Amino acid sequence: MAENSSTADTRTTQTRVVVIGGGYAGTMAANRLTQRRDVDVTLINPRPQFVERIRLHQLVAGTHGAVHDLGDVLAPRVRLVVGTATRIDLPRRTVALGTGARIAYDYLVYAVGSAGARPDVPGAAEFAHPLATLEDAQRLRAALDAAPAGAAVALVGGGPTGIETAAELAEGGRPVALVCGSVLGPYLHPEARLALAGRLSRLGVTVFDGPGARAAEVRPGVVRLEDGREVPSTVTIWTAGFAVPDLAAESGLATADGGRLLTDETLASVDDPRIIAAGDAASPSGLPYRMSCQAAIPLGSLAADAVLARVAGTTPKAVSPGFVGQCLSVGRRTGLVQAASTDDRARKAFLAGRTAAAIKEGVCRSTYRGLLFEAKRPGTVNWALLTDGRRRHLLEAARREGLAPVRPA
Known part of the structure; x- marks a missing residue:
C-alpha cells in the first residue's frame, strides 16, 4: 500500500500493521514501524510484560527481576493487545485470538519467538522443569524455594541456558550437576570450552559430558544417563533445545526447520508477501539464523524496514x-x-573472567535500552550494521545441493 497524504478519512489512508509477539524481535519491529504517521501498529502478546529472556536464569536464582511492563517498552503509538493469536486467516487478512476476537491487518509481522522443545526422554515431561518462558522460570523459582538449600539440582542441556543457570545456582550455594550430553558448550571453540569447564569446576558444578553422558531417563530424585550412571536430583531442570509455536503451520503457511515460517531473503513469507517474519520463528530460504537475542533484534529491525519499504511502494x-x-x-x-x-562460526579468540562478565552485563543492558531508545526515536537504532558476507555463498551452495527451497529476492 503506497503512502497517501490525504487526511480526509484516516480509515482509508492508514496502513494497519499487526505484530504477533512482544519479545526482542517483535518489540523492536513494533517500535520501528511507528516512524510513519500513516501506519497504525498493533502488537499482540500473551502477557502484558516484556521479558528479558536472556536474564531468566537470574530470575530463577533471584539476582534479577527480568520483567518490565511492556507498555513502558513500547512506543506511545503502538497499541498493545494482550491475548494469544490462534490462527492467521490469509484471505481475510485477520488474526484470530483465543478470546474469539479478530484483528485485521494490511501487513503482519510474525515474531512469535520460541519455547522449550518437548523432551523425548522418558520422564522428562513429568519430572523436569523447563526453562524457556517467564512462566517456566516462575514455576522453577517456586520449586527451588520449596526445596531444602542443600538439595541436589541437575540441569539437562549444555547450551547457554543450562550453563548460565547452573553457574548462577552454584554461586548461590546449591549443589549443581550439569548433564551436557556429548559436549559442554557446543558452540564454543575448544580452548574457550576448557576455560569454561575450569570456572564451572571452581563454582562446584559437576559436569557430565562425553560418551554416555546423555540423559536417558528422568525419575523423581534422579537423572539416569545412557551409560547407566545416575545423577541425584531433587529439582531437575530441562534446558535441552528450543521449538517454535505451530501458529504458521496451523494457518496453512509454508514452514521449515521444525515450524519456522519459510520466507525469502527479504523475510517475506513465500505464501504471502504481506506477512514478514522476524526472530526465532523465521527461516529465510530455509537457512535460519541461530536462535538468539543477537539475531532477533536485527531481524526485528529489518522486518520493520521491509514493511515500511512495501508501504512506500x-x-x-x-x-x-x-x-x-x-x-x-x-x-x-x-x-x-x-x-x-560474521557468519556465526566460533573463532579461537575468547575472553574469560571479570571483564567478560562486565561485557555480558553490558550486552544485556544495551539490548533493553536499545528497545527503549527505538520507542522514543523510531528509526534511529541500527542493529543491522554488521552483515554476514558469506551468506550469499551459503545460499548458492545450498541451492546446488537442493537444500535451499527459496531463491534470494
Missing part, C-alpha cells in the same frame, strides 16, 4: 545480519565471551 532489501560471538555469564562475578566470524 519500494522493494525491500535482502537481509544478512552478521554475528560477533556468544556471551555467557558464569555466575555474577565472571563470564566468557566467545568471538565469532
Whole structure:
C-alpha cells in the first residue's frame, strides 16, 4: 500500500500493521514501524510484560527481576493487545485470538519467538522443569524455594541456558550437576570450552559430558544417563533445545526447520508477501539464523524496514545480519565471551573472567535500552550494521545441493 497524504478519512489512508509477539524481535519491529504517521501498529502478546529472556536464569536464582511492563517498552503509538493469536486467516487478512476476537491487518509481522522443545526422554515431561518462558522460570523459582538449600539440582542441556543457570545456582550455594550430553558448550571453540569447564569446576558444578553422558531417563530424585550412571536430583531442570509455536503451520503457511515460517531473503513469507517474519520463528530460504537475542533484534529491525519499504511502494532489501560471538555469564562475578566470524562460526579468540562478565552485563543492558531508545526515536537504532558476507555463498551452495527451497529476492 503506497503512502497517501490525504487526511480526509484516516480509515482509508492508514496502513494497519499487526505484530504477533512482544519479545526482542517483535518489540523492536513494533517500535520501528511507528516512524510513519500513516501506519497504525498493533502488537499482540500473551502477557502484558516484556521479558528479558536472556536474564531468566537470574530470575530463577533471584539476582534479577527480568520483567518490565511492556507498555513502558513500547512506543506511545503502538497499541498493545494482550491475548494469544490462534490462527492467521490469509484471505481475510485477520488474526484470530483465543478470546474469539479478530484483528485485521494490511501487513503482519510474525515474531512469535520460541519455547522449550518437548523432551523425548522418558520422564522428562513429568519430572523436569523447563526453562524457556517467564512462566517456566516462575514455576522453577517456586520449586527451588520449596526445596531444602542443600538439595541436589541437575540441569539437562549444555547450551547457554543450562550453563548460565547452573553457574548462577552454584554461586548461590546449591549443589549443581550439569548433564551436557556429548559436549559442554557446543558452540564454543575448544580452548574457550576448557576455560569454561575450569570456572564451572571452581563454582562446584559437576559436569557430565562425553560418551554416555546423555540423559536417558528422568525419575523423581534422579537423572539416569545412557551409560547407566545416575545423577541425584531433587529439582531437575530441562534446558535441552528450543521449538517454535505451530501458529504458521496451523494457518496453512509454508514452514521449515521444525515450524519456522519459510520466507525469502527479504523475510517475506513465500505464501504471502504481506506477512514478514522476524526472530526465532523465521527461516529465510530455509537457512535460519541461530536462535538468539543477537539475531532477533536485527531481524526485528529489518522486518520493520521491509514493511515500511512495501508501504512506500519500494522493494525491500535482502537481509544478512552478521554475528560477533556468544556471551555467557558464569555466575555474577565472571563470564566468557566467545568471538565469532560474521557468519556465526566460533573463532579461537575468547575472553574469560571479570571483564567478560562486565561485557555480558553490558550486552544485556544495551539490548533493553536499545528497545527503549527505538520507542522514543523510531528509526534511529541500527542493529543491522554488521552483515554476514558469506551468506550469499551459503545460499548458492545450498541451492546446488537442493537444500535451499527459496531463491534470494
